[in-house]
Amino acid sequence: MKSLFTALLLGTALCAAQAQTAAPASAPAKAPTAQQEKMKSCNAEAGDKKGDERKAFMKQCLSAKAPTQQEKMKTCNAEAGDKKGDERKAFMSECLKKKA
Structure with a gap:
């Protein structure tokens, strides 16, 4: 009887966990924020820059007002x-x- 109760409790917990993880997947996608748009734009402008050059460019681009x-x-x-x-x-x- 004790093992049946434990199995039932474990199964309920497992179902609840699956329900919580499934909810965000069905939620509609949010629009990108202004910062995300800026990051996307700066990333595109950075092009083939690599290493410290890219890092310096991204810092300047993202901080530009x-x-x-x-x-x-x-x-x-x-x-x-x-x-x-x-x-x-x-x-x-x-x-x-x-x-x-």
């Missing part, structure tokens, strides 16, 4: 040059939408 809106405005304004009116407005709109 996106330009502020004011910095983007200054850069786009300089690129706009002598454009006037609707042409300038369209150019600035497109320029400011671009990712750095």
